Structures are given as C-alpha cells and as structure tokens.
Amino acid sequence: MQAVLYSIVRGMVKKINRRFTLKARPEDLPEMEHFALEENEHPNLARGEVRVKALYHALSPWQGQRLKDFANYTGPFEIGELIDGDVLVEVVEAAPGADLAPGQLVTSRLGWQDYAVAKADGLSAVTEEFDPTLWLTALSSPGLTAYTALDLFGRSMPGQTMVVTSAAGSVGGYAVQLGKLAGMHVVGVAGGSSKCGYVVDALGADACVDHKADSYADALSDALPDGAHQVFDTTGGPVADAVFSNIAKFARVLIVGRTASNNSNRPDLDPLNMRLLWAREATIQGFSRYSYPERWAFARERMMKLCRQDKIKANHKTVDGFENLPQALHDMLAGKFIGKVLVKSGVPQ
Ligand SMILES: NC(=O)c1ccc[n+]([C@@H]2O[C@H](COP(=O)([O-])OP(=O)(O)OC[C@H]3O[C@@H](n4cnc5c(N)ncnc54)[C@H](OP(=O)(O)O)[C@@H]3O)[C@@H](O)[C@H]2O)c1
Numbered sequence: 001m002q003a004v005l006y007s008i009v010r011g012m013v014k015k016i017n018r019r020f021t022l023k024a025r026p027e028d029l030p031e032m033e034h035f036a037l038e039e040n041e042h043p044n045l046a047r048g049e050v051r052v053k054a055l056y057h058a059l060s061p062w063q064g065q066r067l068k069d070f071a072n073y074t075g076p077f078e079i080g081e082l083i084d085g086d087v088l089v090e091v092v093e094a095a096p097g098a099d100l101a102p103g104q105l106v107t108s109r110l111g112w113q114d115y116a117v118a119k120a121d122g123l124s125a126v127t128e129e130f131d132p133t134l135w136l137t138a139l140s141s142p143g144l145t146a147y148t149a150l151d152l153f154g155r156s157m158p159g160q161t162m163v164v165t166s167a168a169g170s171v172g173g174y175a176v177q178l179g180k181l182a183g184m185h186v187v188g189v190a191g192g193s194s195k196c197g198y199v200v201d202a203l204g205a206d207a208c209v210d211h212k213a214d215s216y217a218d219a220l221s222d223a224l225p226d227g228a229h230q231v232f233d234t235t236g237g238p239v240a241d242a243v244f245s246n247i248a249k250f251a252r253v254l255i256v257g258r259t260a261s262n263n264s265n266r267p268d269l270d271p272l273n274m275r276l277l278w279a280r281e282a283t284i285q286g287f288s289r290y291s292y293p294e295r296w297a298f299a300r301e302r303m304m305k306l307c308r309q310d311k312i313k314a315n316h317k318t319v320d321g322f323e324n325l326p327q328a329l330h331d332m333l334a335g336k337f338i339g340k341v342l343v344k345s346g347v348p349q
Helices: 061-066 132-136 141-153 170-181 193-201 216-223 237-244 259-263 274-279 293-308 322-333
Strands: 006-009 012-022 035-041 049-059 086-094 105-109 115-119 161-164 185-190 207-210 228-233 247-255 283-286 316-320 340-344
Touching: 012 322, 035 322, 049 105, 049 132, 049 322, 061 259, 061 322, 086 115, 086 132, 105 132, 132 316, 132 340, 141 170, 141 228, 141 247, 141 293, 161 170, 170 185, 170 228, 170 340, 185 193, 193 207, 207 216, 216 237, 228 237, 237 247, 237 259, 247 274, 316 322, 322 340
Parallel strands: 161 185, 161 228, 185 207, 228 247, 247 283, 316 340
Antiparallel strands: 006 012, 012 035, 049 086, 049 115, 049 340, 086 105
C-alpha cells in the first residue's frame, strides 16, 4: 500500500497519513495483532507549525513497556493511542512564523506515523556535520543517557572494572565505549556468542560474558577476579543479579533500565542481591535522564566532540519499511538485534 494516498474530494487533494495505534495489550512480547494500522487526513498548519515526513523511527524498550498496563516513570499507552517514539524527520511544509524551511532535518518524539504536524520551535535541529542517524543514537537518548549517568553518578577510574549489562544494546553499547575511553577494564554481558564477539571486537570491551550460556554464573566470576567496581545495568532480573553476586567492596551500581521486568508479564521480577550489596557497602543509584534536562546540551557537546575524533562508533541496525515497525519492536525486545534499532520508513515523495 502506498504511504500517502491522495483522494479527490470536491476538487481538493487530501493527503492520507498512516499511523500505528495500540489495539490490545500484550501479555508478553508484542505481536502484530496488538497494533491497528489506521489512516487519517493531514490537518492544516497553524502559524509557527511545520509538516514533517518520517525518515527513521527509533525503537526503544520503553515502547514495549508502555503497551502494558503498568507504569514506571511513564504511564501506559491508552487503547487507540498513537504509539509514541523518537523520529528523524524532514520538513516538507512550513507555515508563516516557523523558523524552519522545507528540506531541513530535525528530530522529535512524533510517534509511529508517516507525517506529523508540530510546532517548529519544539523540534531539535540536526546539523549536516554527522550522519543524520547519529541524531537518534550517539547524539540522542542512547549516547546521552550513557554519558550523563556515568558523568553524574559514575566513578570511572582507570584500571578498575566496570560491568555493562545489555552491552551489545543501544545504551549499553555507548556505556562500554565510554568506560574504555575512561581507562576502565570493561566486561560486557550480552545474549549470545555473536553479540559477545561484537562487544569485544567492535566496541572494544576487554571481555564479554554470554548470559544465555549454561556456564553464565561461572564465566562471570572467572571474568571478574577482583569483582565489579562499577556496574552499568539496564536489564535487571536474573542477568543483573548474577553480576551483583560479584560486586567489589564500595562498588557503584548505576540502575539505568529494567528491560527484564518491563519485557515480562512480571513487573515485580526484580530481586536484587541486597545482602551482598549491603555487605560490600555498594552505592546504588537509580537514574532517569528526564531528571537532568539541564545536562543534556553538555552531554551532547561532549559526545559530538568524541564523534568528531572518531572515538565513538555508531551502534545501530536498520530495518526497512514503516509497516515492519511492530515486528521490529517484537524482534528488538526478543534480543534479535545489535545496537539501536532504526526503522527506515520509506515514505514516498
Ligand atoms: N534511565 C534512562 O534515562 C534510560 C534512557 C534510555 C533507556 N533506558 C532503559 O535502558 C534499557 C536499555 O535500553 P536500550 O534502548 O539500550 O535497549 P537495548 O538494551 O538495546 O534493549 C534490547 C536488548 O535488551 C536485552 N534484553 C531483552 N530482554 C531481556 C531480559 N529479559 N533480560 C536481560 N536482557 C534482556 C537484549 O539484549 P541481550 O540479547 O544482550 O540480552 C536486547 O537485545 C531499557 O530498559 C530502557 O528503557 C533508560
């Protein structure tokens, strides 16, 4: 089906916009049947607004969590609500008073739709200096979350050991690279031997332990003879619990995400090895990037500098086709991808 359908109504050309909304809540991983593909007409532009066309949709585990009926720091999507998400878009039309011109690229949280209308001053500029996809990855939530959490709450000392869970993932992949740049001995944890190979060979970790292997607990202990001085955890659940069993004295534990419990139908699935964390006098710090908007520009400047110096590698996988968004979200949550997942929307001109 064409992305934009044109219908002639009383001599007027109407553009039709495709959008995915929530149809039913998944118990576990989302399937196509949980989404409705709808069409609506483009609204007219008001002063200061622009019409934008989606180029790349960024997928995130929080989208999977918000399909379900439990809340963390964000609430669930309503049935019938547009699936929200970060998008790299191109301006196709600008109303008077909008400080953007057709052809300019910007990013914003505009959701799973071909086109959107937005206030021009609420969109984030994209400079031509970098590959545009970096504005959804290293220079957006994944890279800036890793940078800000480590900058504000880490203690990244050369020679000390940092463990990163979901090390081949979107945020984790940048945490690995930043830990190495800080001189740490970095041990990644990832699901599968090919992901572990990527974490060591492409991202530069010193070692990576496969949490899907039967030998996970033993291999983790072997990789951490002095224990973990810093943990950058985005998963929680049993994968992280095994890491906490290898904590060093006075360790720092940054709790940045909860993919394991968000992904399951068990929001309570979050046992921490509290006794050992107490005995080793660890500091546990929860982190949400939304609490530090004033640090965002600083983190972006620093990450831009590291990208210019080729010290940070892009860390994403591209899937083609707007219609494949639900399947790509399923596959991302099932652990089938490496890095940030970007869906190239392919909206025709
Ligand atoms: N605090 C903040 O401000 C902030 C900002 C951004 C993201 N986050 C959170 O951080 C987490 C990571 O986000 P991301 O975008 O970087 O996603 P991601 O790590 O790329 O997420 C996908 C990966 O999660 C892992 N995974 C899936 N189910 C799992 C399970 N049951 N147990 C352990 N690992 C599992 C899989 O990797 P393996 O195959 O390697 O297991 C999968 O490839 C998410 O929970 C997200 O909501 C927090």
